[in-house]
Amino acid sequence: MVRLSTYVVPAVAIALLVGLTPPAPGPAMASSDAIPLIIAHRGASGHAPEHTLPAYDLAVEMGAHVLEPDLQMTRDGVLIAFHDATLDRTARGPSEFCTGPVRERTLAEIRECDVGSWFNERFPERADPSFEGLRVVTLDELFQRYGHQVRWYPETKQPEENPGMEEALVELIHRHGLRDAAAERGQVLIQSFDPASLERLRELDPDLPLVQLLPRQALDNRTAWEVLEAISHYARGVGPNHTLVDEAFMAAAREWGLFVHPWTVNDPTTMDRLLALEVDGIFTDFPDVLAQRIAGASPAR
Ligand code: G3P
Ligand code: CA
Numbered sequence: 001m002v003r004l005s006t007y008v009v010p011a012v013a014i015a016l017l018v019g020l021t022p023p024a025p026g027p028a029m030a031s032s033d034a035i036p037l038i039i040a041h042r043g044a045s046g047h048a049p050e051h052t053l054p055a056y057d058l059a060v061e062m063g064a065h066v067l068e069p070d071l072q073m074t075r076d077g078v079l080i081a082f083h084d085a086t087l088d089r090t091a092r093g094p095s096e097f098c099t100g101p102v103r104e105r106t107l108a109e110i111r112e113c114d115v116g117s118w119f120n121e122r123f124p125e126r127a128d129p130s131f132e133g134l135r136v137v138t139l140d141e142l143f144q145r146y147g148h149q150v151r152w153y154p155e156t157k158q159p160e161e162n163p164g165m166e167e168a169l170v171e172l173i174h175r176h177g178l179r180d181a182a183a184e185r186g187q188v189l190i191q192s193f194d195p196a197s198l199e200r201l202r203e204l205d206p207d208l209p210l211v212q213l214l215p216r217q218a219l220d221n222r223t224a225w226e227v228l229e230a231i232s233h234y235a236r237g238v239g240p241n242h243t244l245v246d247e248a249f250m251a252a253a254r255e256w257g258l259f260v261h262p263w264t265v266n267d268p269t270t271m272d273r274l275l276a277l278e279v280d281g282i283f284t285d286f287p288d289v290l291a292q293r294i295a296g297a298s299p300a301r
Contacts, residue, residue: 037281038290039153040064041264042083046285047126049119050090051081052134056142064287066151066189069139071169072102073162074110079139079169085158091136092117103162110136139169143176152178152188155213159197166200173208183207191239202234209236211261216241224252232256237280239263242270250277268293 043055044062056067069081082102084090091098091113097105098113116134120127139154156165173179173188181187183205191211192198198210212235218227224244229252231238238253242262253260263283265271271293274282284290 034065035280036275036278036294037065037151037261038063038287038294039066039068039261039263039281039283040287041068041283041285042070042081043067044285044287046266047288048128049116049131049134050083051137052116052131053137053145054116054131054134056137056146059287060146060150062287063291064150066153066281067142067146068153068155068283069142070155070157071139071165072157073165073168074102074107075104076106076108077164077168078107079165079172080107080110080136081139081142082136083157085161087113090115090118107136107138139172140176143172143178147176148178148181148187151186152182153211154188154190156190156192156194156197156201159192159194159200166197166204170201170204170208174205179205179208182209186236189237195234198234211235211237211239213263214238214240214244216243219244219249224249225255228252228256228258232258237261239283242274242282245274245277245279247277250279265290272297 040059042050043052044058044064045055048055048058051069059067070083071079072082072085073079086101087105087110088099093113097109102110113136114133115136116131119131154169156169159165169190173182178188186209189209189211190201191213193213193215195212198212201208201210212231218240228238235258237259239261240249242265245260245262250260259280261281261283262274262279264285265274265282266285268289271282271290275293275297282290
């Protein structure tokens with residue numbers, strides 16, 4: 001008997017219960033698109049404070065194809081580019097505004113916080129005075145700034161604690177005119193570790209391409225074949241921890257029609273290993289390093 005992943009059973013069960021069909025066939029990325037994709041993880045976050053405009057600007061300058069905003073939602077329902085559920089690691093400022101859960105602060109309160117100085121404290125060798133005082137950015141502002149110029153890879157973070165996050169995301173994708181490009185060319189790929197969040201997105205707009213993230217332990221008790229078969233019922237691609245990716249994983253992904261975007265890879269040797277396996281894209285904090293490895297690898301596919 002096939003044992004389905006604990007990460008995918010809920011979504012598959014929900015899909016069967018409500019009679020949803022698998023994703024429409026067809027590529028999530030046009031054939032002319034660059035592969036492998038350089039996916040700037042939280043922007044060029046190895047060079048500048050994650051999820052700030054300098055990090056995103058630098059990613060574009062370095063040739064990243066895709067920008068990755070992790071999404072948290074403020075108390076007043078605004079989606080911001082922010083990784084952690086709490087402010088403490090990357091925000092500095094008045095403690096009543098800049099500590100504790102993001103979802104307990106309004107956008108105006110969080111705008112009081114400096115989200116750049118932590119980087120200078122943490123990485124003195126890469127510190128830059130211009131990072132001090134940077135402010136959080138909203139997904140709306142990011143879409144306004146780069147729009148169709150880049151691809152997008154928003155991730156719903158802690159969706160179970162942030163009801164309405166999926167609705168807000170879909171509304172922004174539609175409002176910025178990205179919906180058709182997402183559906184037809186994968187201009188926006190939506191990722192989550194949580195299958196229920198992906199299922200909610202499918203209910204809202206079944207044509208938006210979805211990507212199931214897989215943590216390092218996702219294959220501890222299951223084969224890649226089993227896990228990826230289940231995911232193929234609702235997603236176009238998979239985002240595995242890079243340690244999961246080997247020849248068997250790639251063969252299973254190809255069999256089930258899923259593209260593969262491992263995370264998060266900053267070491268050139270690991271980049272080379274994954275490029276040799278012909279992954280479809282890589283999340284990295286250093287888009288410049290990945291661009292160099294791709295340029296030095298075998299001819300573009
Ligand atoms: O989204 C891929 C990867 O970024 C997942 O890990 O914690 O960096 O969001 P995290
Ligand atoms: Ca992420």
